[in-house]
Amino acid sequence: MSSSAATPLVAGEPPINFAAHQIRAGNLAGARDDFEQMLAMLIAAVHPGARQIAAHPGDWGIDVLLGDLAGMVVIWQSKYFWPVVTRSQQAQIRESFDSAVAAASRNGYQLRRWVLCVPASMDPETARWWDRWSARRRRDTGVVVELWHETTLREMLARPDAAHVRRHYYDPYVPGAESRRALKALNSDISEMMDAALFVRQLRAAGHEEVEAAKHEYFNADLLAREIGDKGIRAEVDALGEADAVAYGIWESRFNASLQVDPALRGLHAAVMGEIRESGAFPADLRAGRVHRCGLMHRIVQNRRAGWVRHWRAIAREEMP
Numbered sequence: 001m002s003s004s005a006a007t008p009l010v011a012g013e014p015p016i017n018f019a020a021h022q023i024r025a026g027n028l029a030g031a032r033d034d035f036e037q038m039l040a041m042l043i044a045a046v047h048p049g050a051r052q053i054a055a056h057p058g059d060w061g062i063d064v065l066l067g068d069l070a071g072m073v074v075i076w077q078s079k080y081f082w083p084v085v086t087r088s089q090q091a092q093i094r095e096s097f098d099s100a101v102a103a104a105s106r107n108g109y110q111l112r113r114w115v116l117c118v119p120a121s122m123d124p125e126t127a128r129w130w131d132r133w134s135a136r137r138r139r140d141t142g143v144v145v146e147l148w149h150e151t152t153l154r155e156m157l158a159r160p161d162a163a164h165v166r167r168h169y170y171d172p173y174v175p176g177a178e179s180r181r182a183l184k185a186l187n188s189d190i191s192e193m194m195d196a197a198l199f200v201r202q203l204r205a206a207g208h209e210e211v212e213a214a215k216h217e218y219f220n221a222d223l224l225a226r227e228i229g230d231k232g233i234r235a236e237v238d239a240l241g242e243a244d245a246v247a248y249g250i251w252e253s254r255f256n257a258s259l260q261v262d263p264a265l266r267g268l269h270a271a272v273m274g275e276i277r278e279s280g281a282f283p284a285d286l287r288a289g290r291v292h293r294c295g296l297m298h299r300i301v302q303n304r305r306a307g308w309v310r311h312w313r314a315i316a317r318e319e320m321p
Contacts, residue, residue: 015278016154016170018119019253021080023246023281028080036078038169039117040064042153043076045162050076060107061100067112074113075100076148083257085122085149090129101141113144121149123261170280180289184223186216194218198316199301205315206269206308214298221295224288239285246282247297250275251306259310269308272297 021031021038040052043064050066067073077096081089097114104111122130134145148156157166194200194215203211228236254272258265276297277290288296300306304316 015280016157016166017275017279017281018082018150018153019250019275019279020170020281021119022082022249022253031082032078032080034169035080035119036063038165039076039078041165041168042156042162045165046156046159047074050074060103061096061098062103063117067109069107069109072110072112073104074115075111076115076117078117081118082120083253084120084261085118085126086257086260087123087126087129088260090126090133093130094133097137097145101143111141111143113146115146115148117148117153119150119153121151181224181287181292183216183220183289183291186212186219190219191215197302198304199298202301202307202309202312202315203269205312206265208269208308214294217291217295218298218302219295221288221292221299224286224292224295225299235285239283242283243286243288243293243296244300246279247276247293248300248305250279251297251300255306263310265308265310 018035021034022028025031025034036052040050040063043050043066047066050064053060053062053065061077062075063078064076065073077100079089079092079096093116096116100111100114121127130147134147137143138145156162157170191212197218199218200211200215203214208214225240228240251272254268254275255265258268258271273294276293279293282288282293286292297306301308301312304313306312307315309315
């Protein structure tokens with residue numbers, strides 16, 4: 001591993017959001033391949049000589065390799081688990097490690113170190129399992145077992161020798177020549193009318209007492225969508241559709257993951273909006289800031305496609321004529 005210290009991110013750089021692999025690839029299977037390609041470039045940047053190994057029937061359990069398959073090797077295993085690593089992925093981790101150990105024995109090389117690479121963090125139960133399992137496998141096989149989780153990967157991507165990897169995978173969208181769209185003020189009359197809106201009812205059902213910021217976000221996003229619809233400029237229409245898909249995809253991933261950890265979905269709204277605010281995956285042609293982007297999520301809720309509690313569909317049905 002490179003000995004260079006981590007370099008603080010330059011102010012104004014977009015944050016590293018590993019959801020970008022899903023947005024770029026368009027589906028989860030493509031995201032796995034895209035994440036693996038990123039890892040190969042990143043590992044080669046910090047470990048010159050490392051190379052990617054193509055998948056093959058009778059998998060040797062190798063995604064990225066450093067060393068000689070006639071001698072001693074280090075193996076990196078890519079697993080695009082998102083947005084959190086849970087108990088459901090433990091079997092895949094065990095199988096990947098066992099495949100790597102078996103292949104080394106079968107093909108006559110020595111596995112010195114095995115590194116699991118994931119773009120997320122583990123939940124508490126899985127973290128405890130990992131600590132115990134990795135220590136046991138290290139003791140039983142003599143192989144050093146390591147974990148590169150989202151924090152490790154972000155630290156490595158922030159290094160000067162990995163700057164090209166960061167730019168290629170996580171800075172694909174740059175500000176356009178035009179400035180962001182200006183925000184419009186929300187007057188008290190319109191705010192009061194919004195009290196009966198479905199997106200507000202969904203927030204209330206999730207226990208939110210203060211919703212004025214949400215109303216302001218929705219108001220500006222709705223104006224944006226109406227303006228784009230009226231003008232009919234193809235690039236902006238397409239950008240709006242893409243932004244809607246990005247926001248919806250973030251909600252769906254967070255909703256499904258939250259159900260596994262907390263069926264009451266406490267913190268779902270904060271997690272979704274936090275990711276939307278920091279995401280670098282929204283199209284530049286939309287010229288939308290964080291307020292507009294969060295408002296697009298409220299429009300999705302208003303259109304009965306999402307919600308903030310487990311029974312959100314029942315609340316949406318109550319609103320139907």
